[in-house]
Amino acid sequence: MTRLQRALDAGWDPEALTSQYNAAVAEKKAALAGLEALEPAERLSGADIRAMVEELGGHEGGAGPGGSSGFG
Numbered sequence: 001m002t003r004l005q006r007a008l009d010a011g012w013d014p015e016a017l018t019s020q021y022n023a024a025v026a027e028k029k030a031a032l033a034g035l036e037a038l039e040p041a042e043r044l045s046g047a048d049i050r051a052m053v054e055e056l057g058g059h060e061g062g063a064g065p066g067g068s069s070g071f072g
Contacts, residue, residue, distance in 0.1 A: 007017055044052075
């Protein structure tokens with residue numbers, strides 16, 4: 001409320017402030033509705049990732065301890 005009063009004291013048009021406020025509230029509601037509509041992402045385990053790598057043709061060289069990723 002203090003910010004609103006300062007804006008009014010500074011000469012802002014009350015109708016313009018109301019319009020901006022209503023637009024911001026509508027945008028926030030739309031964003032929240034969009035977030036609520038999202039399906040949760042599926043979490044992949046290490047075994048899932050290894051299976052996907054193998055399905056794509058394996059991984060040679062490894063990037064694990066002492067290994068090289070082959071990029072560099």
